[in-house]
Amino acid sequence: MRHVLRKGHSSVYLQYDYIGDSMGIENLVATARDGxxxxxxxxxxxxxxxxxxxxxxHTDELREIQLSDEYSIDNLASFLESPSAGGKEIIVELTTRGRxxxxxxxxxPAGLAFLPLVVQRLD
Known part of the structure; x- marks a missing residue:
C-alpha cells in the first residue's frame, strides 16, 4: 500500500549532533512493505x-528528521493508524545526490507544529 503524504515541494529540518539544517524535499510518500x-x-x-x-x-551523523508541514503530519498519522499499514518498524529512505x-x-514526542523522527542509520 502506497500513500502520498505531500505532492510537490515541502521541507524538513535535519538535526545532526552539532548543527541543524532546513532542507527542501519532494515526493514525500509512505508505503507499507512486508510489515x-x-x-x-x-x-x-x-x-x-x-x-x-x-x-x-554525507559527512555527519543524522540524528533526527523533523516534519513541520501539518498536512504531511496529518497524512502520516492517518496512514499509520490504517489497518493496511500494519507496520511494526518504520524506516526512512531519503535520496540525495543519486544515493x-x-x-x-x-x-x-510531537512538539508545537512539528513531528520529530529520531533516526539511526542502517547502512
Missing amino acids: TVVISFDVRPVDSNQRMDEEHL MLRYRVAIG
Whole structure:
C-alpha cells in the first residue's frame, strides 16, 4: 500500500549532533512493505545554501528528521493508524545526490507544529 503524504515541494529540518539544517524535499510518500512502514522522499535543495547544507547528509551523523508541514503530519498519522499499514518498524529512505540513505525511525514526542523522527542509520 502506497500513500502520498505531500505532492510537490515541502521541507524538513535535519538535526545532526552539532548543527541543524532546513532542507527542501519532494515526493514525500509512505508505503507499507512486508510489515514495515517506509517513509521516503527526495532531497531537493532550493538554493545554494541548502546545496551546501546537503553535504552534511554525507559527512555527519543524522540524528533526527523533523516534519513541520501539518498536512504531511496529518497524512502520516492517518496512514499509520490504517489497518493496511500494519507496520511494526518504520524506516526512512531519503535520496540525495543519486544515493539512497536508509534509517530506522522512532517517532518522538510531537512538539508545537512539528513531528520529530529520531533516526539511526542502517547502512
